[in-house]
Amino acid sequence: MTKQEFLSEMKSRGAIMLPTATDRSLELAQSALQQMRAAMLPMDLLDMYRHDAGGIILGDANIFGPVEQDRPAALYAVPGIVQINRDINGIASMRGRMIFGRNALFWFGCDAFGNAYMLDNLTLAPLRKYEDVFRAMTDCLAVGKI
Numbered sequence: 001m002t003k004q005e006f007l008s009e010m011k012s013r014g015a016i017m018l019p020t021a022t023d024r025s026l027e028l029a030q031s032a033l034q035q036m037r038a039a040m041l042p043m044d045l046l047d048m049y050r051h052d053a054g055g056i057i058l059g060d061a062n063i064f065g066p067v068e069q070d071r072p073a074a075l076y077a078v079p080g081i082v083q084i085n086r087d088i089n090g091i092a093s094m095r096g097r098m099i100f101g102r103n104a105l106f107w108f109g110c111d112a113f114g115n116a117y118m119l120d121n122l123t124l125a126p127l128r129k130y131e132d133v134f135r136a137m138t139d140c141l142a143v144g145k146i
Contacts, residue, residue, distance in 0.1 A: 001132055001134040001135050001138065002134070003044060003047065003048055003052070003134060005134070006134040006137060006138060007048075007052055007053070009138065010056060010058060010138070010141055013058060013141070013142075014058065015056050015057065015058040015141060016056065016057040016058070017052065017053035017056060018053055018054045018055035018056065018057065018065055018069045018078070019053075019054050019069070020049065020050060020051065020052065020053065020054050021049040021050060021054040021065055021066045021067065023050070025054075025066045025067050026041070026046060026049060026050065026066050028066070028082075029041065029066035029067070029080070029081055029082050032082040032085075032086075033081070033082065033085060033098055036085055036086065036089050037095055037096065038085050038089070038094070038095075038096070038097065038098040039096055039097050039098040039109075039110055039111050039112045040098070040112065041066075041081070041098070041100075042110055042114050042116075042133050043114075044133050044134065045100060045110075045133055049065060049066060053065075054066065054067070054069065055069050055078055056137070056141060057071060057078060058141040058142075059103075059141075060103060060104050061101070061102065061103035061104075061140055061141045061142075061143060062078050062101060062102055062103075063100060063101045063137055063140065063141065064078065064079060064080060064081045064084055064099070064100055064101060064102070065078070065080060065081065066080055066081055066082070067080045068080045068083065081098070081099070081100060084099050084102075085098055085099055088124065091124060093123075093124060093125070094109075094124055096111060096112050097109050097110065097111050097112075097117070098110055098111075099119075100116075100133075100137075101136075101137060101140040101141075102140070103140055103141070103143040104143065105121060105143055106118050106119060106120070106121055106127065106140070106143070107119040107120075107121060107124060108136050108137070108139075108140040110133060110136075114131075114133070115129055115130065115131060116129075116130040116131075116132070116133045116135075116136035116137075117129055117130065117136070118130075118136065118139060118140075
């Protein structure tokens with residue numbers, strides 16, 4: 001799945017595209033992830049943050065951006081990738097991995113090799129592996145609209 005196919009599909013489902021990220025915020029996020037020994041942001045995700053959307057919301061599902069974003073018409077903000085990954089940094093099984101999305105049922109993350117994963121909501125154990133980050137993000141956001 002290409003980035004444009006993914007974005008087109010999500011927009012047709014009513015996803016909210018958050019403002020694009022600045023180069024500085026992406027640099028800071030990458031540096032913070034590296035210091036935590038988490039996986040770095042995949043190139044496809046960096047490109048999307050830089051040019052198309054700094055995060056995505058669809059129903060109760062989120063693709064986290066590099067910085068915290070206000071959620072339109074809600075009482076809470078969507079946390080940034082760094083905050084989410086800092087919260088799970090102590091879990092040994094997440095070493096070398098990075099969380100980038102969440103819905104009511106699953107977490108979504110990737111490893112240092114660019115593979116994306118659907119993770120169990122409680123244990124963060126991998127349930128499904130994706131070679132395409134956009135396919136993983138599609139599965140993450142699709143559940144948010146149900």
